[in-house]
Every structure is written in C-alpha cells, then in structure tokens.
Amino acid sequence: SKAKAGKGAQSAMPETLSPQLATLVESPPAGDWIYEIKYDGYRIMACVENGEVTLFSRNGHDWTARMAPQAKALEKLKLGDSWLDGEAVVLDEQGMPDFQALQNAFDDARSGDILYFLFDAPWL
Numbered sequence: 001s002k003a004k005a006g007k008g009a010q011s012a013m014p015e016t017l018s019p020q021l022a023t024l025v026e027s028p029p030a031g032d033w034i035y036e037i038k039y040d041g042y043r044i045m046a047c048v049e050n051g052e053v054t055l056f057s058r059n060g061h062d063w064t065a066r067m068a069p070q071a072k073a074l075e076k077l078k079l080g081d082s083w084l085d086g087e088a089v090v091l092d093e094q095g096m097p098d099f100q101a102l103q104n105a106f107d108d109a110r111s112g113d114i115l116y117f118l119f120d121a122p123w124l
Contacts, residue, residue: 017083017122019043019058039117040097041089046074046116048082066106070116085120 022038029035043058044067053071055063064071067088074084090101090113105113 013049013081013123014083016056016060017045017047018060019045019085020120020122021058039087039089040099041087041102041117044070044086044088044116046071046084046086046118048074048079048084050081051075051078067111067114067116069112070114074116080124082121083123084118085122086116086118088114088116090114 021043024038042063044063045056045058047054047056053064053074055067055071057063070088088102089097090105092098092101102114105111
C-alpha cells in the first residue's frame, strides 16, 4: 500500500544553488539508471521568487538581461518560489545543438534564438 505523505514544514528557499554538473561517458551504465543528455550550451539556473525570474550562469553571474525572452517565458508559467536547472542552447537546422550559434546569439543580441532546456527542479 502507498504511504500517505504528511505535509512537512517548508524550508526557506536557498539564496543560491549550484548545479550538479554532467560527467561525460562513452555510454550510459547498464541497469535501471536515470541519466540526461549533455547539451552543448550554457548551464543556467533559474530562481523564481515572488513571480519574478532571475537567471544565473553556473558561476552565479546574473544573466537575466542577456536572456530576457527566456526569463519572461518562465514568468508566464506562474510558478511558485523555486529553483530550476537547465541548459541554454541554440539548435541548427537538423535540431542539433550548435555552440557557435549560441555564442553568436549573445554577441548579436539575438537571444530570442536561444532555447532553455529545463531538466531539473532542485528546489520546489
């Protein structure tokens, strides 16, 4: 039978959070493991607090202004206070990550070309 989860006390949202970085391997391990694909992009942590989104590089630099369209898209989701973990990527015509195109999108102020692949919610 399923145990019913009690409603525990919510801890305070951390002011900062560091991503768990991927490790490159030849192939995923055998067995019942969960793994994620490593995209060729920039790791971005999203902090949602009081309906406002702030985007941080993996080194803790505020990238919200550099990725304004992505921050606005996350705000439209109307999430509660949370931390989200993902990767900023630009895809080529074949749907493959293109790191040079990602760098160009920032250099040319074309941040609307950037996709934010969300793959973890370390704090909800």
